[in-house]
Amino acid sequence: MARAPAAVDTIAAIATPPGRGGVGIVRVSGGGVAGIAAGVLGRVPPPRVATFATFRGARGEPLDCGIALSFPAPASFTGEDVLELHGHASPVGLGLLLARCLELGARLAQPGEFTRRAFLNGKLDLAQAESVADYIEAATATAARAAVRSLSGEFSREVRALVEGVTQLRMFTEATLDFPDEDIEFLRASDAAGKLRALRAALAALLAKAATGVRLAQGLAVVLVGRPNVGKSSLLNRLVREDAAIVTAIPGTTRDTVERPAAIGGIPLTVIDTAGLRDTADEVERLGIERTRAAIARADLALLLVDARESADALHPDDAAVLASLPAGLPRLVVHNKADLAAAAPRVERREARTHVWLSALTGAGLDLLEREVLAIAGVASVPEDAFIARERHLAALREAAARLDEAGAQFASPAPALELFAESLREAQDALSAITGEFTADDLLGAIFARFCIGK
Numbered sequence: 001m002a003r004a005p006a007a008v009d010t011i012a013a014i015a016t017p018p019g020r021g022g023v024g025i026v027r028v029s030g031g032g033v034a035g036i037a038a039g040v041l042g043r044v045p046p047p048r049v050a051t052f053a054t055f056r057g058a059r060g061e062p063l064d065c066g067i068a069l070s071f072p073a074p075a076s077f078t079g080e081d082v083l084e085l086h087g088h089a090s091p092v093g094l095g096l097l098l099a100r101c102l103e104l105g106a107r108l109a110q111p112g113e114f115t116r117r118a119f120l121n122g123k124l125d126l127a128q129a130e131s132v133a134d135y136i137e138a139a140t141a142t143a144a145r146a147a148v149r150s151l152s153g154e155f156s157r158e159v160r161a162l163v164e165g166v167t168q169l170r171m172f173t174e175a176t177l178d179f180p181d182e183d184i185e186f187l188r189a190s191d192a193a194g195k196l197r198a199l200r201a202a203l204a205a206l207l208a209k210a211a212t213g214v215r216l217a218q219g220l221a222v223v224l225v226g227r228p229n230v231g232k233s234s235l236l237n238r239l240v241r242e243d244a245a246i247v248t249a250i251p252g253t254t255r256d257t258v259e260r261p262a263a264i265g266g267i268p269l270t271v272i273d274t275a276g277l278r279d280t281a282d283e284v285e286r287l288g289i290e291r292t293r294a295a296i297a298r299a300d301l302a303l304l305l306v307d308a309r310e311s312a313d314a315l316h317p318d319d320a321a322v323l324a325s326l327p328a329g330l331p332r333l334v335v336h337n338k339a340d341l342a343a344a345a346p347r348v349e350r351r352e353a354r355t356h357v358w359l360s361a362l363t364g365a366g367l368d369l370l371e372r373e374v375l376a377i378a379g380v381a382s383v384p385e386d387a388f389i390a391r392e393r394h395l396a397a398l399r400e401a402a403a404r405l406d407e408a409g410a411q412f413a414s415p416a417p418a419l420e421l422f423a424e425s426l427r428e429a430q431d432a433l434s435a436i437t438g439e440f441t442a443d444d445l446l447g448a449i450f451a452r453f454c455i456g457k
């Protein structure tokens with residue numbers, strides 16, 4: 001495993017979130033922990049025993065009292081000597097305690113630096129380290145559970161199993177290359193093609209799971225658009241299950257965008273209600289419509305709301321104009337709202353290569369149909385029990401590996417296979433997969449990953 005040498009300097013940070021509360025923790029890691037323990041506590045506490053102590057400043061004055069915990073290397077989160085000082089969560093008090101540690105030789109930790117050290121010291125692989133941040137950021141219980149599964153190594157295990165399979169096939173091919181007389185026939189006889197197919201299928205399954213994992217981590221930004229008064233704010237309130245936006249019968253009620261978190265089947269959503277789109281001389285409404293355009297630009301999915309009374313056979317020209325004005329690549333659903341007034345049954349129809357949902361934001365009828373279609377567009381039919389969390393970076397690596405395996409397959413299937421190229425594609429697939437767990441990862445990528453953590457993690 002290619003890993004950088006362990007850092008030896010000592011880092012410190014407040015590990016608990018800012019604010020006042022019962023317990024606040026300063027965490028210290030590195031070669032200077034014993035000296036810092038001696039300076040603050042007068043001694044190094046016995047390993048892994050909660051030890052009540054007074055935390056002292058440079059002149060011996062008490063700063064706080066609480067629990068001190070010592071984790072000697074390598075049995076610690078970072079793999080280095082670690083000291084945790086559990087004091088009271090007073091922002092000023094914790095600041096003084098941290099300053100004391102810095103005075104005794106530690107330096108302030110960078111964002112994610114504890115977890116980075118855990119990775120560099122082999123305590124976690126890269127996918128696990130990333131899932132620490134994803135757990136902290138999780139927006140739904142399902143996402144949190146998925147992050148814990150990644151943290152415990154379930155995703156990494158599946159990736160490693162694939163790496164193992166690809167490596168074996170590559171080794172076998174390369175060994176065959178050393179005996180030119182046998183080469184391709186020998187590989188054929190050993191069912192290399194079948195093994196490759198099995199690996200490719202396993203990779204496809206992992207890709208699908210990882211895509212769900214990315215959705216769990218990132219969620220989906222859903223923007224509600226349409227002409228004034230079609231019921232956008234009413235639908236927002238339904239989706240987020242609170243009265244977040246003002247609803248009135250007056251067209252042009254919503255001026256500003258209103259953004260709220262929601263969830264469908266454990267997938268986090270950000271639902272954005274917007275000002276109705278129309279030509280207007282009203283300055284405030286006009287600015288609101290500009291914000292609508294900005295919200296559309298950052299959405300993953302647009303729900304175009306129309307009035308079901310006006311859209312029985314075809315869209316009203318004004319609705320068609322709004323639809324045509326959406327960015328080309330933006331997935332969309334047409335929602336025929338006020339189905340209750342149109343005496344239309346809640347239903348889903350595919351019309352002109354688009355999905356149409358009839359519902360009533362007022363009564364809630366048909367909302368379940370909409371939720372199902374939203375999940376389908378997110379590429380998630382349902383979140384499986386054994387879901388894990390994942391990132392775009394992982395998806396890109398899995399897709400790269402899939403392309404290289406396809407290349408290998410094409411080579412093998414050609415009339416005159418070049419086994420060197422077959423082996424080379426396998427090696428590239430193996431490298432792409434290894435980047436997920438960090439066996440093969442550039443330093444600048446590591447920097448980018450850990451910089452997104454908060455300080456103290």
Ligand SMILES: Nc1nc2c(ncn2[C@@H]2O[C@H](COP(=O)(O)OP(=O)(O)OP(=O)(O)O)[C@@H](O)[C@H]2O)c(=O)[nH]1
Nearest residue numbers: 228229230231232233234252253254276338361362
């Ligand atoms: N009967 C019925 N009335 C609805 C339904 N949805 C919304 N309404 C009513 O339609 C009116 C407009 O609803 P809003 O949710 O404010 O519409 P909007 O699209 O946000 O309007 P603007 O903010 O002005 O663009 C209100 O009187 C709602 O009670 C529905 O499904 N059925």
Ligand SMILES: [Mg+2]
Nearest residue numbers: 232233253254
């Ligand atoms: Mg509104």
